[in-house]
Amino acid sequence: MKKSGSEILESLNIKALIESLIAIFIGFLIGAIVLGAFGYDPLSAYYWLFQGALGSTYGIASTLRYATPIMLTALTFALGTRTGIFNIGAEGSFYFGAIAAVIFTNIWANMWFGLAMGMLLGALWALPAAALKVYRGVHEVISTIMLNWIGWFFVLWLIVGPYANPNDPNKTIRIPIEARLPNIGYGLSIAIIIAVIAAALTYFLLWHTTLGFSMRASGMNPKAARYGGMSPKKAVMWSFILGGLLSGLGGAMKIMGEGPTYAISQGGANIYGFGFDGIGVSLVGRNHPLGIILAALFFGMLRAGTALMQAEAQVPLEIIKVIQGIIVITVAIPGLYDLIKKVARRGAA
Amino acid sequence: MDLGAIISILFMSLMAMVPIVLTSVGAAWSERAGVVSIGYEGVLLMSAFFGAIFAELTGHATIGLLGGILVGILLGMLHGAITVYLKGDHVIPGIGINLLALGVVPFGILAYWGTAGQHQLPLNAQMWHISTQYGELSPMVGVTIVIAVVTWWVLFKTPLGLRVRSVGENPEAADALGINVEKYRFWSTVYGHALAGLGGAYMSVDWLGLVHKTMSGGRGFIALANMVFSGWNPLVSLIGGWLFGFFDALASWLAPKHIIPGQFILMLPYIMTLIIVAGIIGKARPPKWDGRPYKRE
Amino acid sequence: MKRWMALFLIGLMAISVVASGCIGGGGGGTTTTEKKGAIAIVYDVGGRGDLSFNDMAYLGASKAAKDFNLELTELQSNSEDDYVKNLETLASQKKYLLIIAVGFMMTDAVKQVASEYPDQKFAIIDGFDKDMPKNVMMILFKENEGSALAGALAGLIAANDGKDKVGIVLGMEIPVLYKFEAGYRFGVKWAEDYYKQKTGKEAKIDVLYQYTGSFGDAAKGKAAAQAQLQQGAWVIYQVAGGTGLGVFDAVADELKAEGKKMGPPFAIGVDSAQDWIKPGVIIASMMKRVDVGVYTAVKDAVNGNFKGGVLELGLKEKGVGLSTVDDVMAMFNSLPEDTQKQKLKDLGFNSKDELKQYLEQTRGQIPSWIWDAVDQLKQKIISGEIKVPAPMDKQGIEAVRKAQTWQEMENLAK
């Protein structure tokens, strides 16, 4: 697998990247204004935020740990958008990946088996939306929202009922020690490496395989894809399935790779929300695997830094969500770059 | 189950339906005009929060409700600006609004009241209720029914409604007849979000009398399900929303009897919606240009 | 048009910023006076403001901080993923005398971080692990004992009024709550027996229970309580955090519907002395004195008496118990000044004394022999004469639910 860096960069849209940076800047700017308005010191808040995320080995490890699951769910969303669909079902597949890891590693305590079953169940949960889209023309946003909720309640039932830990029913049964992902220090497991490899593979899939070619072609122009002998329907199917697989992997690794509990908590608190966050990551990363790695690290950083920010600057951690929300809304503004240029020019004139 | 119990369940379901119905009716109107939003969950949450602040500052629950509407209007304008005028994607801003709400509300509760996560409203900021021996009813139940009926009537019986629907079905046709597609779409979005804003404020200043950082509890999504379920029809949304409220109340009622796991009851609305959109029973067809930006050639 | 929209967007952002500025107020005030040291507290995901155990922990910590002139650092947890990071961050600063983790959810995290920082002292509320390192104090509460008193109170009120049902509304179905439910059921059964012995009349009281699946959805709590009230529950015990606030609301509505200012029907609060939230509606609260636990831990750490291992607080240690009017007033006094004022205004009282009187009047709604009976049970539990079951899993709670008498339940406890 030999490829030059410039080739990857070419597939990334530079202007879009700049727009993401602008969005991040606006997010921080408005965050600062809000902080200032409430009598907090934004500079100190941001200083400690970055200090917490990057100022120590542990901080960096935390950043990487937080970046892992959202990197995978973001890849799910990106595979969708590259194929021209709005797959927001990463959330549901993530739950199933997590519960699959719990169930199957307790049947056979093998790491690879757990990961494989996580991916399988994640992909399975993506299937209904795929089939509804291809055969019934049901818009994927509606079907995936519904499936996310159905999956949520179903998994909640599994973890409170059949898979509750009899010795400590506040969580599910734990992943057996032999099946856990090896730790590489500071609470960080090899999950991050697998996630980066998954991003690289996703890049490889999209830009170096026939399947990826037809997925991208179908996403940009289904008519031309059909003309080119491809099947847009098949591409959509694969996009859902592979997307579910990635999120399933994310869910499995969340539980198998993250201590100290190695189990799903009651109420699913440690498996909730990663699919939704992944959408933001993917959008900021411009739906490109490389951009997603960077955006996931950025979002991970925001979360890793909150402890020190709270402790030293006494700033409530929710400000991070405010900033994230503003970034995503800003990213949603089409042609942001040109818009800002136009406004700036007007301002200068 | 005696009569009292039935009336009581009825009251509970009427109170519970308000935010769902208002949001569904608003969303139905907005989608009839061709603008999709999945940000109603965030709108509900933020308007519950800001509505409570308005109510407390003025000591009038009605001002709180108006404040909720105002928040809805502002968010609707933001969504409308991005989707209608800038021709942006219809789904992404909603994701951002939902995310923003999850930050703004907990942060705001802490920053404004100094308590984390929740705040109880003083009595003078809470809506007056009609009390009976079977439970309470808010005047907002009546308002909601009136809004649903009037919205339905306007949408299906008046020139305004005809134009709104034409803009969502075939903007080209509407444009050719001199209907300003962008204007109708924009204000329809604003109206949709304003109703959701009213529903959110109702939750805090009326129904529950408190603000909690996750109080929307998925109702924004239930409302979307209900909208689809009701075939984008405000009047059916009223009935559908009441049914959701009814099943919710019934589930609460049945819960102490412990017949089936609660999680399965909670799943029902979503499963039903999925079945309906799949066309397995009934027929649900969205407006033809729903979610598509319209650009004149 | 596009340009106009761009300006509009920018304007909107500006408005939102100004708006948020207008509602701005407190926050951020850090004191500059010299402190003798520092303690840190890490909250559970519920966070402060739950009027429940996170708030109680704060109460204890802030009191200790004031009494011992310590700086207090608080950390919220956004999700469970934050526990290890929050604890680790604090521990690595090596400046805290004691780090307090609030909530059983943090058990594994505390265990891990404490073994990495053996010199750092930790305390965990509600968390237990038999392999916990020595530098961790595990503060546990016998909620079952306190809940038994709540159950006895509820059962006797119902029996006395000739009713046959009481209710309990719980949060997410997690095993900690089984202790509450079991204790409550035990108390109710004990009340049946006591009532029969006292009056010679049979009383059969059913316990309606519901796990709402959430600690934060007041609407669900309200619906659950309304359902139970309609099905004849005469007293409802809430063990549901934020969800429980809806329970109070439901009972208040019921009273209003009946044209009453005070119960019965009543609600029973939990964790803190919640009576002040809705005087007249809440007859008493099952207090879990997390504040006492936290205060004790800090005191021990300051005085050099800190010991790792389990510190279990039951009725005997005053770690749990039913609230008294004085408890309620103490809790009320601990609220921020303006919150107190606002609350009094809402309730239509001119002074705290009026609130106190009102609370006493509420308690006066039920005959004093009931209060005496509850106290009798309390003494028996303290003396060890009566044991309250504390199931920790599904089978355990099922057994308690099936049991027909309190003696049967007591056997389960052994």
Add this chain to the structure above:
Amino acid sequence: MEKQPIIEMKGIVKVYPDGTKALKGVDLTVYQGEILGLLGENGAGKTTLMKILFGMLHPTSGRILIRGKEVQFRSPSDAITHGIGMVHQHFTLVEVFDALHNIILGMEGHGLFSRIDVKKAREKLQKLMNDLNFQVPLDVPVEDLPVGVQQRIEILKMLFRDIDVLILDEPTAVLTPIEVEELFRVLRHLKEEGKTIIFISHKLNEVIELTDRVTVIRKGEVIGTVETKTATPQLLARMMVGRDVVLRIEKPPKEAGEPILKVENLSVKGDRGEKAVKSLSFEVRAGEIFGIAGVEGNGQTELIEAITGLRKPENGRVYLNNVDITGKGPRELYGLGMAHIPEDRTHMGLILEMTVTENALLGLQWKRDFQRWSGVINWRRARGHAKSLIEEFDISAPGTEAPVKSLSGGNQQKLIVAREVSKAPVLIVAAQPTRGVDVASTEYIRNYLVKLRNEGKAVLLVSADLDEVVQLSDRMGIIYEGEFMGVVKPEEVSTEEIGMMMGGIRYEEIRK
């Protein structure tokens, strides 16, 4: 009675943003109460001119006078207020509304919030329909109605707005003969009522049958206006298609070989379910260019899609090299030696956002040459392929990794041709291969098609450009409403005769 001009268009010029000159100073006069035919091939500028009159497009320069007063329309509703209405080729109806609501939309009367007075609207419409002597069902969703009725609803919609001038753009394209008769009756009736009608068409018989005067447009210019009474099909055909042939293509005589493509009784349905291709049979032989001429929209698109595997035929069979390929998908067909230059370059032939290399690979991605190992694309080879196409066909591109949208139209088209030819096909289906392409590229592409024919390949050429078909084809079929009006050798017929066939007159009838 002296004729009053109701519309005068003077010196109308329309240049599109991409530089295409659609109208080059057109003058048009329409008199009160007449039916004016606007005749021309496609691309002549008829529709553009009428869209300008209807306010949908803005002229680059020129003036419009209505009843002697100059007007400037910003939108169609401006035109409607001035009494001008237009019925487009594809209808603008809200499918789920019934006829009544479609018609009154935007003209509901009263305030926005008052109840629509359905009864009054119905009465008014009923009266209108009675006056016109035609009926449409008012309460059925229009999507459930046949196209003929939908068209009448469009007409009613305009009349409801009290327009004086009604523009109809190719109104008979989707109608059955009976529906056409009915439409003509209505239009004549409208004329009696004093309305003015502009009838855009390329069908000679219809124009002759219906109109009072005919204005012929060709390549953005008015060729002339004649009184229909004095016009013959021959005259109109000459005006419509007659021209000096600009390019000469060297084409040595060649004996055609074995039949490569055989089409037997092929019937294909269009997007609206209409019969677009009606039991068509023909064959294309090795070393032969078979041309299909005709005005666009007469079934060419459907025919080609059916042959190239993009549309399922209703009936009939297609053989390639004696292999039955009916209903097979594009991927299989490419494997069997078919190449396809699609008519819609930007929407089908290319993916504009993708790079030159990626586009050069479109349809070739499975070829073993371009696979590193199964399923993985060898981009180095693909780039090499793109580079060789660029060199061989002299395509001017910034590089192989530039997005294809940065290429000019001509170079984009050359890229498609290059790619298709590189498939080493036995049959090339070339649809509109030179549309919108500059002169140099056009010549290159045409010469290349001849070269392929000389090499013994079979070429099926479909073009709306008559010159192209006439010059290149060895044999040609003239298609009209999904049927061949005649299959002839170009040198054996006159342009006039071809024009008549394009207008719907059968070869046998002409020769009679």
